[in-house]
Amino acid sequence: MAPAVPAGPQLIDRGALLAALDRAAARRVTVISAPAGSGKTSLLRAWVSRLGQPCRLVTLTVRRDQQDAQQFWLAVLHAVRQASDHPSTPEPPAPTPAFNGPAMVDRVRSELASDPGPRVLVIDDLHELTGPDALAQLTGLLTDLPEGVHAVLATRRDLPLRLHQVRLAGELAEIRAADLRFTRDETRALIDAAGIALSESGTALLHERTEGWAAGLRLAVIALTGHPDPERFVAEFSGSNRTVAEYLIAEMLDRQPAGVQQLLLRTSILDRVNGELADLLTGHAGAERTLLDLEDANAFVVSLDPGRTWFRYHHLFAELLRLELRRTQPEELPGLHRTAARWLGEHGEAADAIRHTQAAGDWAEAARMLADEAFSLTNDGQIQTIAALLQAFPPGADHPELALVRGGVALLQGRLDEAAAHLAVASSYAATAPAGRQGRLRVAIAAVRLSLARRRGDLAEVSELASMLDSPLSGGSAGDISLDSDLRVVALMNLGIMEAWSLGHPDAERHLQQGAELARQIGRTYLEVACLAQAGFASKVRPFAVTRRRCQEAIELADRYGWGADPIVAPALITLAGSLAWTGEFGESERWLRRAATALQSDAGPGITLLLHHARATLLAGRERHREAIEELSAAEDLRSQLTGSHALASQVTGWRLAMLARAGRAGEARASLAAIGDDRAASGEVASARAAICLAEGNPAAALEAAQAVLDGTAPVIGYVTVVEAELRAGLAHRALGDQQAAGQAAERALALAEADRLVLPFVMTGSEPLLAALPRHETAHAALLAGLLDVLHGAAGAPANPPPVPPAEQLSPSEFRVLGYLPTNLSRPEIARELSVSVNTVNTHMRNIYAKPQAQNRTAAVRRARELRLLAANRNP
Amino acid sequence: MDPAPARYAIRVRGHLGATVLSAFPLMAADRQGADTVLTGLLDHSALYGALAQIEALGLNLVEVRQVPGGSGTLSP
Numbered sequence: 001m002a003p004a005v006p007a008g009p010q011l012i013d014r015g016a017l018l019a020a021l022d023r024a025a026a027r028r029v030t031v032i033s034a035p036a037g038s039g040k041t042s043l044l045r046a047w048v049s050r051l052g053q054p055c056r057l058v059t060l061t062v063r064r065d066q067q068d069a070q071q072f073w074l075a076v077l078h079a080v081r082q083a084s085d086h087p088s089t090p091e092p093p094a095p096t097p098a099f100n101g102p103a104m105v106d107r108v109r110s111e112l113a114s115d116p117g118p119r120v121l122v123i124d125d126l127h128e129l130t131g132p133d134a135l136a137q138l139t140g141l142l143t144d145l146p147e148g149v150h151a152v153l154a155t156r157r158d159l160p161l162r163l164h165q166v167r168l169a170g171e172l173a174e175i176r177a178a179d180l181r182f183t184r185d186e187t188r189a190l191i192d193a194a195g196i197a198l199s200e201s202g203t204a205l206l207h208e209r210t211e212g213w214a215a216g217l218r219l220a221v222i223a224l225t226g227h228p229d230p231e232r233f234v235a236e237f238s239g240s241n242r243t244v245a246e247y248l249i250a251e252m253l254d255r256q257p258a259g260v261q262q263l264l265l266r267t268s269i270l271d272r273v274n275g276e277l278a279d280l281l282t283g284h285a286g287a288e289r290t291l292l293d294l295e296d297a298n299a300f301v302v303s304l305d306p307g308r309t310w311f312r313y314h315h316l317f318a319e320l321l322r323l324e325l326r327r328t329q330p331e332e333l334p335g336l337h338r339t340a341a342r343w344l345g346e347h348g349e350a351a352d353a354i355r356h357t358q359a360a361g362d363w364a365e366a367a368r369m370l371a372d373e374a375f376s377l378t379n380d381g382q383i384q385t386i387a388a389l390l391q392a393f394p395p396g397a398d399h400p401e402l403a404l405v406r407g408g409v410a411l412l413q414g415r416l417d418e419a420a421a422h423l424a425v426a427s428s429y430a431a432t433a434p435a436g437r438q439g440r441l442r443v444a445i446a447a448v449r450l451s452l453a454r455r456r457g458d459l460a461e462v463s464e465l466a467s468m469l470d471s472p473l474s475g476g477s478a479g480d481i482s483l484d485s486d487l488r489v490v491a492l493m494n495l496g497i498m499e500a501w502s503l504g505h506p507d508a509e510r511h512l513q514q515g516a517e518l519a520r521q522i523g524r525t526y527l528e529v530a531c532l533a534q535a536g537f538a539s540k541v542r543p544f545a546v547t548r549r550r551c552q553e554a555i556e557l558a559d560r561y562g563w564g565a566d567p568i569v570a571p572a573l574i575t576l577a578g579s580l581a582w583t584g585e586f587g588e589s590e591r592w593l594r595r596a597a598t599a600l601q602s603d604a605g606p607g608i609t610l611l612l613h614h615a616r617a618t619l620l621a622g623r624e625r626h627r628e629a630i631e632e633l634s635a636a637e638d639l640r641s642q643l644t645g646s647h648a649l650a651s652q653v654t655g656w657r658l659a660m661l662a663r664a665g666r667a668g669e670a671r672a673s674l675a676a677i678g679d680d681r682a683a684s685g686e687v688a689s690a691r692a693a694i695c696l697a698e699g700n701p702a703a704a705l706e707a708a709q710a711v712l713d714g715t716a717p718v719i720g721y722v723t724v725v726e727a728e729l730r731a732g733l734a735h736r737a738l739g740d741q742q743a744a745g746q747a748a749e750r751a752l753a754l755a756e757a758d759r760l761v762l763p764f765v766m767t768g769s770e771p772l773l774a775a776l777p778r779h780e781t782a783h784a785a786l787l788a789g790l791l792d793v794l795h796g797a798a799g800a801p802a803n804p805p806p807v808p809p810a811e812q813l814s815p816s817e818f819r820v821l822g823y824l825p826t827n828l829s830r831p832e833i834a835r836e837l838s839v840s841v842n843t844v845n846t847h848m849r850n851i852y853a854k855p856q857a858q859n860r861t862a863a864v865r866r867a868r869e870l871r872l873l874a875a876n877r878n879p
Numbered sequence: 880m881d882p883a884p885a886r887y888a889i890r891v892r893g894h895l896g897a898t899v900l901s902a903f904p905l906m907a908a909d910r911q912g913a914d915t916v917l918t919g920l921l922d923h924s925a926l927y928g929a930l931a932q933i934e935a936l937g938l939n940l941v942e943v944r945q946v947p948g949g950s951g952t953l954s955p
Contacts, residue, residue, distance in 0.1 A: 035934065035937060037937040215937060241893060242893055243891075243894065243896075243936075243938060244893070245936065245938075246895065246898055246899045315935065316935070319936055320898060320899070320936065323898045324898045326901060327897060
């Protein structure tokens with residue numbers, strides 16, 4: 001693997017210094033802290049090129065003025081993967097709008113840990129990392145490096161890395177400016193290596209004048225190479241009071257041909273340069289050859305890639321070149337920045353293009369560009385970059401285009417009222433903008449308003465805005481069309497989310513899937529994952545098998561791109577967890593819920609947090625932990641009151657809380673709470689079912705029957721058939737209390753029939769239907785297998801272990817073997833099972849033999865136990 | 880809190896030429912022996928900006944001092 005900076009010429013063997021670094025690297029963390037031009041990068045290059053094969057090297061150089069923690073960590077992760085023989089995934093790590101720092105550090109740590117053997121992580125120019133979050137996260141990584149990993153950091157100044165733990169453990173080594181200074185002997189060796197004829201006293205003078213400062217010595221070597229009179233040069237240099245760098249750079253530049261001087265000066269405005277860009281800035285062809293020659297000839301131009309197409313200048317050198325350019329050719333500067341901006345813009349480097357437009361002083365144009373690019377920069381997770389670009393505009397100057405950008409940033413940072421105020425300014429500007437600009441601005445404003453309305457839960461506004469974005473911009477350029485697609489995906493996603501969350505709208509799924517499909521077509525994988533995860537939630541009305549598959553697909557895609565801990569995946573994680581709780585797979589459900597909580601730790605709106613509480617309550621209800629379930633439901637209700645619109649699960653949250661109170665022996669409290677509910681929700685099937693539960697707890701089965709009847713005859717609207725199952729069971733319990741065993745049995749049978757397809761367990765647990773089911777004559781039910789499984793869960797629910805040990809996946813049973821397995825927990829004999837399945841007894845015998853062989857079970861009881869452990873009975877596996 | 884702008888004198892080793900001096904447009908330069916003293920009325924962000932420039936240019940910083948005279952408003 002190539003080092004970040006390829007080994008260059010004129011690197012003398014500084015054996016003592018390298019040995020010092022070798023010794024330092026025996027500790028876990030080495031910090032090289034010394035001013036500009038001290039030779040840090042050269043030392044790292046030399047040291048890295050000497051490292052033996054068994055040591056794996058991860059190198060990166062922090063980009064100039066790196067404010068974005070995410071960009072930094074993506075670069076780290078990329079470097080780690082490049083250095084690995086077995087990268088965890090072939091996909092390049094990609095940015096996201098919602099960056100989860102701690103999760104990213106964990107990921108880097110685990111990928112570093114996945115390769116055996118010694119590894120060195122080298123980070124150069126760490127002082128360029130200016131975001132406080134990134135430094136804190138890096139401290140976290142350095143304090144807890146995986147076994148066998150050493151970190152070497154180079155920085156111009158001491159950074160607020162809180163490494164005292166590492167220092168106390170004796171695992172921190174430091175190399176500072178004094179260590180990096182060239183000795184007399186090293187100065188001599190450097191002069192000799194360059195083939196310069198300089199006397200011993202001349203060398204001593206040079207060493208003294210530069211104080212062994214690496215940059216000074218290297219500059220001197222370049223100026224001296226081919227100099228007609230080296231002794232005179234050193235004498236004059238030594239006699240001058242000018243600063244070392246300025247004196248020597250002037251000398252060195254003077255000795256370059258005019259074309260090379262112009263190339264260096266004009267390209268100094270760039271952070272990195274390639275041949276094409278340099279040709280544009282100089283107005284001459286052939287710059288790449290010159291850059292390659294310069295790199296070969298000295299250490300002040302370095303290539304950045306193994307193919308040597310991109311170059312950068314030594315920072316100190318670039319700084320002086322820029323000053324020289326500004327001083328001597330100030331009139332050229334705006335034009336150069338404009339040329340650079342155009343090229344960068346055309347090559348997809350939007351942020352750099354805007355920076356150069358700002359540097360050219362074209363503020364209005366820069367504001368327009370930023371307004372146009374803010375949306376896609378946001379989708380790339382470059383929020384900090386947008387904030388920094390906003391900051392760079394001169395204060396006081398009013399650029400109405402920026403109101404839109406400020407609104408978007410405020411929205412992302414959760415300041416909704418501020419976002420709305422900026423949007424109002426943006427809208428009134430759009431009304432007066434030039435005709436050609438209006439359409440585009442309106443669309444961009446609508447996109448931000450859409451996100452704002454969705455966060456506030458305002459469905460009417462969302463629908464209106466989405467339909468506006470649905471019609472394409474007229475006569476757009478290629479850029480307009482791609483913006484169009486981005487906006488359309490976001491419009492579909494927000495619309496779908498609103499529909500799914502507020503009403504359980506039938507179009508929700510369709511809109512989200514269209515959004516996912518379009519996102520895939522235009523390569524916006526992040527938006528695709530976001531749409532798919534929401535589609536998982538929206539498909540709650542589907543058979544569970546479909547819901548689960550959708551959620552799993554969304555999670556798998558997110559995992560592949562390293563977004564598994566992002567808030568966007570949370571809807572899928574929670575929906576999956578909830579559906580597992582519904583079918584009695586409590587351990588699995590809990591595992592996914594834990595993951596969802598991790599994903600939501602960095603950013604959580606009231607809507608999604610409500611969903612998390614709801615899913616937790618579902619699991620707790622399944623485990624009959626009523627008190628905790630009630631707490632979760634109360635938390636969910638509190639959050640609901642923060643939303644503008646309705647919430648799909650609102651009536652269920654309320655209904656469950658009331659029913660749970662009644663079952664926990666708090667019927668009075670439930671009754672009082674019921675009386676306080678608004679008419680809207682009181683009319684829902686969920687609350688009607690809860691009323692039945694309260695009446696049952698109060699010992700009034702006749703009233704319970706009447707309440708349940710509102711659900712069963714369809715007068716009370718329900719959010720799903722699960723409410724009907726609940727109501728049937730409560731009606732059955734009421735019939736039973738009234739002594740009508742036959743009606744009770746019929747109600748239970750209808751509940752079983754409804755629950756069969758999804759193999760629902762939860763409503764039976766929640767309603768406390770065990771006595772109802774136990775009284776149901778086995779031979780009379782058409783759902784013997786489900787019934788047996790249910791009774792099993794009802795007996796064991798409360799005592800189920802919180803964290804069942806992970807079990808290996810079962811060898812796959814054939815569909816017919818699986819059908820037979822479903823009957824094993826029943827008391828049916830083999831001939832009876834054969835009749836139920838309309839097969840011969842011999843077939844059943846064969847299947848049973850296979851079943852016993854597969855899950856390592858010797859008899860029927862052991863097979864059932866083993867199969868339960870493997871969660872085979874609970875899962876709905878339709879062949 | 881940000882104190883009012885004050886006059887600062889920043890001493891660096893060596894004589895600064897026109898190129899390096901152009902990095903400090905808000906400050907007057909005065910050669911004192913082998914050093915250069917840059918003086919100007921600076922608020923804190925301007926002061927730290929000047930120090931960052933000194934760092935970036937690899938200059939040898941000798942002394943930073945607040946000096947009497949001129950406080951209140953910023954002069955260009």
